[in-house]
Amino acid sequence: MAHAIRMDTQGSADVLQLKEVEIGSPGSGQVLIRQTACGLNFLDVYHRSGAYPLPLPSGCGSEAAGIIEAVGPDVTGFREGDRVAYQGGEPGAYADRRILTTARLVKIPDGVPDESAAAVLLKGMTVEYLLNRCVNLRSGDFALMYAAAGGVGLLAGQWAKHLGIRLIGVAAGREKCERALANGYFAVIDRNSEDILARVKEMTGGRGVPVVFDSVGKATFDISIDCLAPRGIFVSFGATSGPPPPVEASLLQKKGSLYFTRPTLVHYASSPEDYAASATAVFDLVAKGVLKPEIGQRYPLSEAARAHQDLESGRTSGSSILIP
Template identity: 45%
Template sequence: MARTVIIEEHGGPEVLKIVDRDVGEPAPGEIRIRHQACGLNFIDCYQRSGLYPMQLPHALGMEAAGVIEAVGDGVTHLSVGDRAAYAAALSGAYTEARVMPAAQVCKLPDGISAEEGAAMMLKGLTVQYLFHRTTPLRAGDTILFHAAAGGVGLIACQWARSEGLRLIGTAGSDEKCALALEHGADACINYATEDWPVRVRELTDGKGVDVVMDSIGKSTFGGSLDSLKPLGMMISFGNASGAVEAFNLGILAQKGCLKVTRPTLFAHIADPAVCREMAAMLFGKVLSGDVKIRIGQRFPLEQVADAHRALEARSTTGQTVLTL
């Protein structure tokens, strides 16, 4: 049996329940993993609220780290006793142990703790595809990155610095801006006190940025388009403020032949070999010291509702983990 967080209806954090569930044995292509820590992400809130509807009842959580307890037939990249971490499309990571497909589970190198592994997989692999699999980036390019002091943002700030990219961040307080700057942002704009699209133009001598990476969604989409230079790329990869509303595609031509994409991590890691290649690059960034995983908040599994409230209130910095 394993304590597991589930929802039986969509709603606020109050719908999160902890139940005991049978774990079972892995079938071919599966593993059983005993978790040591679980990561939290905005997608968990989207699934809980119903923005991303799920068949109910359903377990929540997309990333975790722990130790492999059993391996099904056909699994060759993992062995019993291996330390491992994952981000996986099949939710259910908020649990003490689970049986799951092995395809996206990666062996965790020595030198990276279980808490770091749980905190970094979904967010770090997201940064990897934003910087290396979405649009060509060259040293000297300028990126506007929203929520630069969040879990994805702090990794992105460091990743950009390690590759000679100029990252302009936005955040909701002076303290969060300072944190982004500390982690490698070239500049950070407090959107609570500044007209951030105007400030972006000032910081780029009126030219705009090459790429916007926007996980906020509805409230920032228009300003993000206004911050791009002609032929720039808008990467909308999240909906923290709500889903982006429908808009006239002709606006992209009017603003300088802009490009827009809406990627998801799970499309990128669907191929297990690609997933492990992406993870190897992420692990390399962390082991080299180019990227440090900052865990800003820890909640015991029993306080998962409080963790969701903190995440949705944007009162967190860096990564948040559930401890077991």
């Protein structure tokens, strides 16, 4: 038996319930993982709320780390006792034990704690594809990143500094701005007290930035568009305030021959080769100390609902994890 967060319907955070579930034994190509830490991501909120419809009943959670307890037939490359992490696939990572195929498993390097692995993999792979493959940014280029003090945001600041990109962050309040600055940002704008557009124009000599990474959506769409330099790229990779409005071709033309893209990690890590390369890049930088995942909150697995409420209300900073 295992303990897992399950939901019979989608909706507010209180649909998340801790239940005892029968999981059986690993089958062909599968392993049984005793999970030591589960990552918390806004993707999980989309799954829970119904923004992304799911077949019900369903589990919740997109990433975790732990130790392989049992190996099924036809498994190669993994054995009992291996420390592993994973992200993606069918929701259900909020659990103390879970059976998975090995396709999405990555061995955790020595020196990387389980908690760090659970906190960094999905967010780190998101940053990897955004900075390395979604757009063509070079050392010295400017870019703008919202939610700079969040889990993705802090890793983006660290990775951008490693690449020489002058990443401008947007965060709420002095404390979060200071945290983002300490994690590699070229500059951070306090959205509570500063004019985002005016500050971006000031820092870029009036031109604007070539790329905006916007995970907020509806509330920041107009500002993001106006912050872009001619032929700039609007990268909409989240919608914490709701989806952005439909984008008219004429708007992109009038605002400077702009480009608009709505990427997702699912497509940038769809092949086994891309998945492995992205995950390896993340763990390599963690092992080298370039990426330093900041775990701002730890919750017992039983308090998954509270963790979701804190995440949605903006009360979290850095990454959050659930402890089974």
